[in-house]
Amino acid sequence: MPRRHLRVTGAAREPLGAVLRELRTKLDVPEEFPADVVAEAERVAAAPPWLPDRDETAVPFFTIDPPTSTDLDQAMHLSRRPGGGYRVRYAIADVAAYVTPGGALDAEAHRRVTTLYFPDEKVPLHPTVLSEGAASLLPDQTCPAVLWTIDLDADGRTETTDVVRALVRSRAKLDYAGVQKAIDDGTAEEPLALLKDIGLLRGQLEVERGGISLDVPEQEIVASDTAYELAYRAPLPADAWNAQISLLTGMAAADLMLAAGTGILRTLPAAPxxxxxxxxxxxxxxxxxxxxxxxxxxxxxxxxxxxxxxxxxxxxxxTLLRGAGYTAFRGGETPALATHAAVAAPYTHCTAPLRRLVDRYTSELCLAASAERGVPEWVLTALDELPKEMADGTRRANSVERECVDLVEAALLRHRVGEIFDAVVVDVKDHEQAVGTVQLTEPAVVARVEGGASALPLGERLRVRLAQADPGTAKVLFTPA
Known part of the structure; x- marks a missing residue:
């Protein structure tokens, strides 16, 4: 089945609460933080072990995230350079300012690896006193950050990259729909309006180097106090422009680490x-x-x-994007696979340290490379094991995503077994042409179809009958009507 790009909006209560709790047990999902982890988080949230000397709080940064998000990893400020071109300032939450290597917080982050998103709750990588409080780039809160300054020429190509620690202060928490509206109607001030200009330029450079960004509608779980619904969300242009800033930073980070000879990359081999x-x-x-x-x-x-x-x-x-992983290297030896096939360039994860373990390490590696100094020993000690840790954590996150959608689909349809729906065939198995996947028009369900006497018509409309749907016991299954 094609991988589903899932977003969760809201937080419903019952009736799926018990089934979701069982799912967390089945997947061995860590929930409550140990007492020593909570104690350390509360202590460092109140008084961080250290703060940077550089003060960039005068720069009016802003964040762009889903409306309900409070774990804000990135804040940006965009401007024109006096001689032509653009300056991208991208502040990334500095988790290392709070997490002591070898401490309880650090050990727990290595156990969790990523934040996990369920319809009824979020299982964070770090205690919320940090991830949604002291370390989050919330508006009007002064925070330590890893500040990227990337100067671009008039065509959007990178000219220089600088990475330092600094104090920053976001001025506004924006969401994608609001950003899109402000840019479309011309009311956005220049630092925000430039998101479109720079995003389009970077998109064109992606075309030139042969990179790809798949515009696949996302399946979204929308939750209220009493029910779950499913919807398809078509990404806005603002999503793509914002993603280009993150992509730009990930490529700059990879280049810095490769030049320094030590780092960790997000890699994807070319499709066979x-x-x-x-x-x-x-x-x-x-x-x-x-x-x-x-x-x-x-x-x-x-x-x-x-x-x-x-x-x-x-x-x-x-399917061509499967096989992505992490590749660590050191000692000046460039890894055999140093590129990400979809990016069509070296790339790494570095912009979401509140939600992903590896990003805290790439920040440290890039700070060291930019300053031309040695990498901290605690980073080098963890480097070789990070690819496996991230692989395990990513597998668990993917399992959570798949299982949650399956459960919500079954709950949504459990009383409609036997009904006929309009659908489109989006996948057919190679050696079983009567087995595949259909995407319903309404509700927003993507599920298995089988049991017909003839090959499924890939890409064509098909009337299907719901054969089973029972959350916790049977995934949704259709048959040709």
Whole structure:
């Protein structure tokens, strides 16, 4: 089944609470923080072990996040350079200012690895007194940050990169819909309005280097006090522009570490010929023209996810993004695989340390590289084990995502077994053409279909009957009607 890009909005209570609690037990999800971890977090939140000397609180930073988010990792300020080009200031929460290597907080972060998102609650990487309090870049709160200053030329290409520790102060907590509206109606002030200009320039550079950003609608769990619903969320242009700033920083971080000879990269090998060949066969089945001289990256940019057979093909394209991992290196030796195939350049994770363990380490590696000094010993000690830790944590996060959607889908449809729905076939198994995946128009469900006498019509509309749906015991299953 194609991977689902999941967002959770709100926090419902019952009736799924018990089933979700069972799921957390099944997946061995850590919930309550040990007493010593809480005590350390409360102590350092009240008085951080150290704070940077540099003060950049005069810069009017802003954050862009979903409306309900309070674990704010990034704040930005964008400006024009006097001689032409742009300056990107990107402040990243400085978790290392609070977490002592080898302490209780550090050990617990290595156990958790990532923040996990459930419909009824969030299981954070760090205690909320830090992740949603002292260390979060909340508006009108002075915080320690790892401050990136990246100067771009008039075409959006990186000219210089500087990374330092500094105190920062966000002025505004913005959300994607509000940002999009302000930019579209011309009311955005220049530091925000430049998000579009820089985002579009960086998007064009992505095209030039052969990178890809799949515009696949996200499946969103929307929760109220009494019920769950599912919806499809088409990403806004502002999502893509904001993502380009994060991508820019991740590429700059990779370049810094590679130049210094020590670091950790987010890597993805090129898709094997067999996978691309399968995708070409899928394109043919979906009546999508793909001339041999047209690169894969150019083809997907020509597709409209609102068109059913285009959406089906875009879902299939996600299969080429499997196999991503983390690659650590040291001693000046460049790893054999140093690039991320979807980015089409070296890249790393460095912009979400409140929610992802590895980012705290990449911040330290980049600070050391930028200052041309040695890497802290606590970073070097952990470096070799980080790829495995992140792989394990990412697998658990993916399992949580899949299982949560399955449960909500089953709960949403449990009383509608036997009903007929309109759907589109978005995936067909290679060797079992009567088995695949359908995407319902309403409600926003993506589920397995099987039991027909003939091959499923990939990318075409299909009437399906709900055969089973029972949260906790049976995933949603359809049959051709």
């Amino acid at each position: 010929d067999g996978a691309v060949g399968r995708l070409r066969r899928t394109a043919k089945a979906l009546h999508i023209e793909w001339p041999h001289h047209v690169p894969y990256s150019d083809l997907i940019r020509s597709l409209d996810p609102r068109v059913p057979h285009h959406a089906a093909f875009l879902q299939e394209c996600t």
